[in-house]
Amino acid sequence: MAIETVPANRKLDTQAGRQSRIAAVLLIGLSALTAMVFAQVGDGDAVFRLSRATDAIVLPDLAVPAMEFNYIAAGILAFLGVRLWIRGGSGRISLSLGFGLLLAVAAFLVWATVGKAFSLTGMLQATVVRAVPIALGALAGVLSERVAVTNIAIEGMLLAGAFTGALAGSLLGGWGGVAAAVVVGGLFGLLLAALVVTYRVDQIIAGVVINLFVLGVTSYVSSQVFQEYRFLNNAPVFRVISIPLLSDIPVIGPVLFQQNIFVYGALIMVAVATYYLFYTRSGLRARAVGEHPRAADTLGIDVYRIRYVNVTIAGMVAGFGGAWLTLGLVGRFDENMTGGRGFIALAAMIFGRWHPVGALMAALIFGFADSLQQKLALLQTPIPAEFLAMAPYLATIVVVAGLIGRARAPAADGKPYIKE
């Protein structure tokens, strides 16, 4: 209900005020870290390569004076932190914090690369590649949680997709592998829907059961069968398709337009899912089922059918994402090769506030951290790269705990609907 605001001269203990104080402390802490650690590098430039010599348009390398850059970054961070502290809840908290984190990451990179050269474009390209399974997993999460089915089984669906992709890909070729992965993912979606919608199994337990089942079966087959018959685990890998003209744009070209079908597929699916959820009749009904199933039911909408359909589609999306691991990357299946990406996808879904585009953005951030960790290992920094790789998950905890801005889940999320 809209209510006139309390006079500004009275100091109230508001939620936004508490959040901005937390954010301010974080920013000031980052500022101190940047000034006292990252800026202590002596003279020298950090060189970032933006193009390869073979590219159509070659950009010059970007040379950043390390100490100066990092002192300035520390200054800006301190300014943002102090401003947030003084102004309390009236500032744009998440904007300041987002910019501050970006700056801190840049400062870290400059510190880590000083006196060396580092391919920025290469890392961004790897970011997109690594974001693919997380984005597709998160999209699967969005599709099922929008109809109020909590999907813990994404991990299992990804793994099933990866396994099926390798097996069917070895026998039928790449496209056959993708198709089979999508079908198997869809079947697991259907299984999850049957368990939680029809049999009202606790949604978390149903998801965990599916994860364990898939892990067990695929591990058994890969260690017992694939060892013996190696031709069953020898799938082709989809090649990079360069899109004419667009792929020649510096930086953006290699990052977005020199990728394989999984990257393009993920981008298209995010677009289609956004259209579906927010611009179509079916999407309106699906969201109604996720927010207020009883209201949907009283209007003659079949809550169960919509949940079945959406969760099955979610499984198909996750199956496609899982196929990326085998058919888009290495061409073979290894035990538990998803390594928790399904759970990271859930975090990305929450971080992206249950929106397909948000989920993609969150997946890109996680992918960035992932590829950064890999590249930093080559640079041999004094700080283990794994620490930086933890940052996005810390950020997720902060968001999920509601410390800074609250993400709002679909109102009926996780609750079974009992028709009377």
Added chain:
Amino acid sequence: MEIELRGITKRFGEVVANSDVNLTIRAGEVLGLLGENGAGKSTLMNVLSGLYRPDGGEILIDGKPVQFRGPGDAIRAGIGMVHQHFMLVPVFTVAENVVLGVEPTGPVDFLDLKKARAQVREINETYGLEVDPDEFIENLPVGVQQRVEIIKVLFRSANAIIFDEPTAVLTPQEVTEFFAIVKSLRSAGKAIVFITHKLHEILEVADRISVLREGRIVGEGVPGKTTDLELAEMMVGRPVSFNVAKKPFSPGPVLLDVQHLTVLRENDAVAVNDLSLNVRAGEIVGIAGVQGNGQSELVEALAGVRRVAGGSVMFQGKDITGASARDRHRLGMAHIPEDRQRTGIIAAFTVAENMVLDTYYDSRFSHGLAMDWQAVNQNSAAAAAAFDVRTPSVFEKAGHLSGGNQQKLVVARELNRDTKLLIAAQPTRGLDVGSIEYIHKRIVDAREEGDGILIVSSELDEIMSLCDRILVMFKGRVVAEFGAAGRPANKNDIGLAMAGVAA
């Protein structure tokens, strides 16, 4: 159009909710369906709207028997229902809610919201309802939300409209507006069913009245011929009196002193805005107001379960602004929360366990790490007997008790000790007449013992019959005071203040 219910029977497990009910609904007529909470009114109408399937009997429309497999069938047959708890998606707009299920679409399943908006405006104009199709439901006051529900039903070209307890959440002024809408729908030839437990409303708006008790039709009446006392007797099954007897007003010293209290909602919206009030010993102070004007947040802040954003709360001269709920409890404050199912009891716990939720740590009931269950059970049995909690034993799950007995359990837990101040939110919501009478008596007894009492209720009748002083809350502020030093309590003036009209 004429709808006939013939011999409708509906059971939930052992419980018979409707038994052999016969009812006729005609076009251009308002049928009032009167009954207490739990009499089976809503169940009957859920059968008619296709949400429940009857275990016996049949529904005839214009003489032809029909079978509803779901609400969709009932909607197609021209029956629309406005539920007591609105069936609206809070994060959707008005237009999205109205068209949900019968959406206008373009190519590729495209949702044509432009057309939807135009259709909502058209219904707005036809029936004189003013609702902005682009506003989100969660931003609308309840009165307007109800109009959205009516638009939803009209949008599906319903010929029969069922209103389930439609006035429960409205201000007296909104009720008047609502009756005008009902009358215009009637003259448009719609058949209307009006379900309520409020006698004066049914006498005002209905053309015919059927009374439901314990799942059966127990009587019929016609406004102008049947009196409210006759209807009340049919509804309750025994003669009832509407008055609460209490001693003359002689207040003692100030117990609770609230100064400039500000309380925020989760999203930092102001719920209680710079509010000051006090409660004296031996006084019942009532807070009237339409739901959602900050009463819940006020009570939660006073009970110590919601953070205070500004201002102070003093109890017997002691600052308790930041005190915990347990500290307040120890000082002699008692709290009857507004939602007994969610915050009053733990349904899966036994009566005895519920009875010691606030005192389990006391040396009477626990020693070191161990609970003394014998003491707990004995104490609970005594309290249950003293407060008329009807339960087979104290080992019964609280969730199995009737609403009235659950509430008496809460009252027993809160008052079965030496209290000084009682804060009661919606103490009789959804209860049967017998339980209401009992709980009112207990509240008056507490006043007679010299306790201060603060009651929040959306039932104006309850506030007016119980309270010595009435404060009206609107948008987080106290906007008017009636009784004692202020103006004498008058239903019309209170209603105006509840609607925010400057008093």
